[in-house]
Amino acid sequence: MFAKIISLQGNQVTLQLDDELNMDQLQRFANGKQPTAELIIQDERLISPDQRKKIFALIHDVSQFTGYDERDTEMELKYRYYAKAGADSFSMSNCDMTTANQFLTFVLDFCFEWDIPFRTKLWDSIPTDYHLAVQCLRYRKCVICGKPAEIAHYTAVGNRKRNHTDHRKFSFMSLCHDHHFQQHQMGVKSFVIKYHIRPVRLSDDDLIRLHIMTRKRMDEIDEEATSGYD
Structure with missing residues (x-):
């Protein structure tokens, strides 16, 4: 079902539906629960020249690495994207x-x-970009230059023993050795401003995958916190 946005005030949206909808229909859709809806805004802007340039540059790099023709590489990547995202086919000329x-x-x-x-x-x-910054951490790539990287805390852990620290409370950056050294020389606040870095919090699964914490240690910290209120 489609609708036009009539007005918007804070988190209140007024819609005009293309078709009539009554409460009985809503109740059937909601299976007796509180009816909810998902609002998807149609993006009418066309792909920018910068986006197109970056996509084709990446396709060229993948083609060079794999040895496949660039056109074949583009089609292979698109097919993989369609399958993963459930997306319809599109053209880089007018998507x-x-x-x-x-x-x-x-x-x-x-x-x-x-x-x-x-x-x-x-x-x-x-x-x-939060997602890509997390990818840099997962694959140990410097968020600034792409070189092999170390995982750096935004807030220093200090003298606390790392295996006793709840890293779920910290934000991280992925930095190569040179940029990590520069961060310590400049000070972290000046460093993130200079390179426009947004340090990110990691999920429990990522902290475990990156060997920063273990599930056992997380459970122990949670139990210690709970017992402190008894």
Whole structure:
């Protein structure tokens, strides 16, 4: 069902539905629960020249790494994207900006997963993108330059023993040795401002996967916190 947005005030949205809808229909859809709806805004903006340039640059890099023709590489990546995202086919000549950005992120994820090097100029949007910053941490890539990286805390752990620290409370950055050293020289606040970095919190699963914490240690910390209130 489709609708037009009539007005918007804070978190209150007034819609005009293309078809009539009554409460009985809503109750049937909701199976007796409180009816809810998902609002998806149609993106009418066309892919930008910068998005198109970055996507084709990535396709070129994947093609160079794999040895496949660029056209074949583009089609293979699109087929993988369609299968994963359940998306319809699109053209890079006239798709919308949202599709272009989602496909760009998908191709970057592919490069991370298969350790495919890509051009440094494509790293400019990664430091402020949460998903891609987490990918840098997962695959140990410097969020600034893409070189092999170390995991750095945004807030220093200090003298606390790391295996006794609840890292769920900390934010992280993925930095190569040179940039990690520069961060300590400059001070973390000046460093993140200079490189426009947004440090990120990691999920429990990522903390375990990256060997920063164990599930056992998380449970122990939670039990200690709970027992403190008894």
